[in-house]
Amino acid sequence: MRSADRTVLVTGGAGYIGSHACKALAQAGYAPVTFDNLSYGHQWAVKWGPLVIGDILDRASLDAAIDRYRPSAVMHFAACAYVGESVADPGKYFRNNVCGSLNIIEAMRDHGIRSIVFSSTCATYGIPESLPITEETPQRPINPYGASKLMVERILQDFGTAHRINSIALRYFNAAGADPENEIGEDHDPETHLIPLALDACSGKRSSVTLFGSNYDTDDGTCVRDYIHVSDLADAHVKALQALERSTGSSAYNLGNGWGFSVRQVIDTVESVTRRRVPVAIGARRAGDPPALISDATRAREELLWKPRISSLSDIVQTAWAWHERQQLDPMRGHFARPVAGSWR
Numbered sequence: 637m638r639s640a641d642r643t644v645l646v647t648g649g650a651g652y653i654g655s656h657a658c659k660a661l662a663q664a665g666y667a668p669v670t671f672d673n674l675s676y677g678h679q680w681a682v683k684w685g686p687l688v689i690g691d692i693l694d695r696a697s698l699d700a701a702i703d704r705y706r707p708s709a710v711m712h713f714a715a716c717a718y719v720g721e722s723v724a725d726p727g728k729y730f731r732n733n734v735c736g737s738l739n740i741i742e743a744m745r746d747h748g749i750r751s752i753v754f755s756s757t758c759a760t761y762g763i764p765e766s767l768p769i770t771e772e773t774p775q776r777p778i779n780p781y782g783a784s785k786l787m788v789e790r791i792l793q794d795f796g797t798a799h800r801i802n803s804i805a806l807r808y809f810n811a812a813g814a815d816p817e818n819e820i821g822e823d824h825d826p827e828t829h830l831i832p833l834a835l836d837a838c839s840g841k842r843s844s845v846t847l848f849g850s851n852y853d854t855d856d857g858t859c860v861r862d863y864i865h866v867s868d869l870a871d872a873h874v875k876a877l878q879a880l881e882r883s884t885g886s887s888a889y890n891l892g893n894g895w896g897f898s899v900r901q902v903i904d905t906v907e908s909v910t911r912r913r914v915p916v917a918i919g920a921r922r923a924g925d926p927p928a929l930i931s932d933a934t935r936a937r938e939e940l941l942w943k944p945r946i947s948s949l950s951d952i953v954q955t956a957w958a959w960h961e962r963q964q965l966d967p968m969r970g971h972f973a974r975p976v977a978g979s980w981r
């Protein structure tokens with residue numbers, strides 16, 4: 637493959653999962669080009685290729701980036717991704733996640749780009765009738781965030797039929813942890829995810845973490861989720877891209893470890909990894925939260941030959957803790973040291 641064919645446009649590459657994917661792409665010999673409006677992402681997280689500051693809602697800036705870098709494939713992470721916020725402000729989610737994705741997919745059609753790996757989510761399944769969740773589990777989202785992602789999956793299928801755009805939708809369960817080499821990690825503002833909030837609480841950065849509901853129909857009454865390491869997600873993206881180089885069509889894969897942990901179990905794990913107490917407050921349920929989501933990722937293991945490497949929750953939390961500690965010592969992450977050349981913007 638010529639090097640020009642290895643250029644990948646990574647929307648949302650300045651964000652949490654997208655930046656880890658850029659690292660994995662670079663390590664696999666691809667050339668990631670990040671396209672991000674920095675609404676949630678960070679310039680310091682773009683370390684493995686150029687950053688184009690642009691908005692997926694702005695078709696002209698997408699066209700300009702594609703004309704300039706001529707990517708042969710797209711990895712599409714850019715989205716709003718807060719379940720609770722999507723219930724309160726659905727318009728924001730449908731506009732950014734659906735209209736933004738449609739812009740990208742139409743730009744691909746118009747520029748002759750045939751391959752896309754799309755960030756979907758287990759939130760498309762809603763409240764499943766049985767666990768674990770396979771790709772055949774009916775998709776009935778219970779919040780606008782999950783609904784917006786399901787709509788994009790449908791758009792991808794229809795563009796596959798009409799315009800021969802080949803796609804893989806990766807339905808992640810709960811992304812967690814940080815780059816094991818501690819170069820990048822999770823840094824959301826506001827932070828809403830359980831593990832970084834618990835780490836903030838045990839280190840005194842926050843007074844406590846609120847447990848959203850203690851009366852669910854689960855073993856200890858708190859919500860159960862399947863936590864998957866962010867670098868394992870990144871690796872799955874590279875494998876999905878490679879699969880698109882050999883095959884056509886639209887497909888979808890679950891990405892999770894296949895084990896469920898309750899909110900209380902996550903907090904216990906944070907306490908044992910950090911050897912510090914996590915102050916906990918009991919709060920009301922958060923709108924849009926299903927009680928339990930656990931993956932069956934057999935299809936990704938068999939067809940993409942994907943195998944998670946950091947699969948124990950303690951190890952996942954350990955990498956998040958190392959990143960948390962680094963952030964305390966080095967709040968600017970020192971990564972501005974690498975110049976972003978004018979020609980990269």
Ligand SMILES: NC(=O)c1ccc[n+]([C@@H]2O[C@H](COP(=O)([O-])OP(=O)(O)OC[C@H]3O[C@@H](n4cnc5c(N)ncnc54)[C@H](O)[C@@H]3O)[C@@H](O)[C@H]2O)c1
Binds near residue numbers: 647677715717808824
């Ligand atoms: N974090 C999880 O547990 C999880 C689980 C399942 C799916 N996902 C999906 O994975 C993707 C990445 O999630 P994340 O946790 O890294 O989120 P993130 O907020 O860290 O990253 C998203 C990135 O997209 C950018 N972005 C948002 N809207 C944009 C726009 N209009 N134009 C250009 N850039 C824009 C943001 O600036 C940010 O850098 C999202 O699509 C999310 O829905 C995340």
Ligand SMILES: O=c1ccn([C@@H]2O[C@H](COP(=O)(O)OP(=O)(O)O[C@H]3O[C@H](CO)[C@H](O)[C@H](O)[C@H]3O)[C@@H](O)[C@H]2O)c(=O)[nH]1
Binds near residue numbers: 830831845925
């Ligand atoms: O302060 C908090 C934060 C979270 N939780 C609970 O912890 C669990 C995990 O919550 P996160 O906010 O960390 O993650 P979500 O499950 O809400 O969402 C993540 O996974 C989803 C799929 O399940 C989506 O894809 C979404 O993008 C991604 O952020 C949930 O049961 C939530 O109710 C709390 O109890 N207290």
